[in-house]
Amino acid sequence: MTKRRKAVVAVTAGLATISLGLSFTSAAGAAPEAAAANPGGLKLIKTKTSLLGKHYWYQQTFKGLPVINGYYAKHVTKAGGVQVADGRDAVPANLDVSAAVQPATATQTANAVVSAKAQRARIGAPNKTIAPAPAATSGAAQLAVIGGPNARLVWNVTSRSAEGVSRSLVDAKTGSMVESKVISDNIDGRGSVFDPNPVVSERNEKLTDMNDANQDALFVAQKNVVLRNLDGSGRLNGTFVNIAKGNGGLAKSDNNTFIYQRANNKFEQVMAYYQTNQAQEYIQQLGFTDANNESQDFSIDTIRDDNSFYDPSTDMITMGDGGVDDAEDAEVIWHEYGHAIQDDIVPGFGETLEAGSIGEGFGDYWAVTMSVPVSRGFELPCVMDWDATSYTSTEPHCLRRTDGNKTTDDIVGEVHDDGEIWSRALWDIHQSLGRTKANKVILEATFFYDPDTSFAAAAQDTVQAARLLYGKAAAQQVTNAFTARKIL
Missing domain, CATH: 1.10.390.10 (Neutral Protease Domain 2)
Structure with a gap:
């Protein structure tokens, strides 16, 4: 996935100067300037305080579903300066978010792929005397959206295997595997x-x-x-x-x-x-x-x-x-x-x-x-x-x-x-x-x-x-x- 990102830095206290000319359609169809002032279509997920100010982290959403890797952050200094990090992906307004594939099917697909990867990793690892890789297990699959040029609806399945925790994205329309990667390695x-x-x-x-x-x-x-x-x-x-x-x-x-x-x-x-x-x-x-x-x-x-x-x-x-x-x-x-x-x-x-x-x-x-x-x-x-x-x-x-x-x-x-x-x-x-x-x-x-x-x-x-x-x-x-x- 290719992201369009930009940082916005305030030049006067309390005001953000917005760079213009970026072609972008937000999840809600609004220009990013509106989100900078009042991030519509975003979900505030975390507020952190540092020595220099406060940091507001938002999850990009589309029709109530999270957009994979879509984020938006606003950093406000104690002096009132604002810096925005925009990591949202464009999502077509007409994207259908009704799933054709059942979550259990998506989970089975994801676990099969993760298990096979874990087994290959064990076979290829030198000097390994520990057990063969166990079959992957997972929690509930959750619907999500992938933005960008290949926007689609997916099941987001988190699996645990001998490699650690993996995130698999299964197309919710076709059942095909879009992406599977380890997000937390076992050590x-x-x-x-x-x-x-x-x-x-x-x-x-x-x-x-x-x-x-x-x-x-x-x-x-x-x-x-x-x-x-x-x-x-x-x-x-x-x-x-x-x-x-x-x-x-x-x-x-x-x-x-x-x-x-x-x-x-x-x-x-x-x-x-x-x-x-x-x-x-x-x-x-x-x-x-x-x-x-x-x-x-x-x-x-x-x-x-x-x-x-x-x-x-x-x-x-x-x-x-x-x-x-x-x-x-x-x-x-x-x-x-x-x-x-x-x-x-x-x-x-x-x-x-x-x-x-x-x-x-x-x-x-x-x-x-x-x-x-x-x-x-x-x-x-x-x-x-x-x-x-x-x-x-x-x-x-x-x-x-x-x-x-x-x-x-x-x-x-x-x-x-x-x-x-x-x-x-x-x-x-x-x-x-x-x-x-x-x-x-x-x-x-x-x-x-x-x-x-x-x-x-x-x-x-x-x-x-x-x-x-x-x-x-x-x-x-x-x-x-x-x-x-x-x-x-």
């Missing part, structure tokens, strides 16, 4: 975390919280990491994670460096971002591009309980700060993220006792399987080793384990207790098939669950997934795991 940042927690990384069951104090023993447990997929806003927001709320305010960094000691509440924000991003990248590596493939919201240290939870009504994970701050233990983060994964795959999942128990069992299992690459085998089946130091006296410190001996004979009607039956079955599948195959089978089966599924029905779905993915021998090993728990 890498730096942070410091426990991985997965101090008890495991230091192989030390004697560590204690000491009321959230900094300690030498915990300082050496911190690990410097790369924070991938940040959106460049200077906050811990990205493709897969959004730290939406935090006790004491949200972490912010102009150079995307988020390094804190554990006594600082922002340390837990970094933990939640890094460990959740790790989990979703792993899911993408397994081949799943639609299992909570979104920016998961977190609220960190915002309740004074030794408890954390996922709220499906708001799609928010809330981490408590009672005892050991929950977000200091990656296994707590991964457990809660497990609930978000299942709720995303199966809307309303967990409506019955057994379905809820499957959810708790999967959360424990997910925490353990995510620990495999970083635990070096230390007490793997022990869930939440660091968090549990606040409320257990025996060693090893565990909230629960995934290698217990419960069967359906031991059902007591409480989802966490009964979830140990399910987590043991999943852990046995993990041991039999190996981490990669087991997790592909378990996640694939989840797509076939009902919200009120039973142990037996979910087990049958898992056996079928194993059969279709890896054949009869794998299906038999999965069957054996569920049979041992008296589920099948």
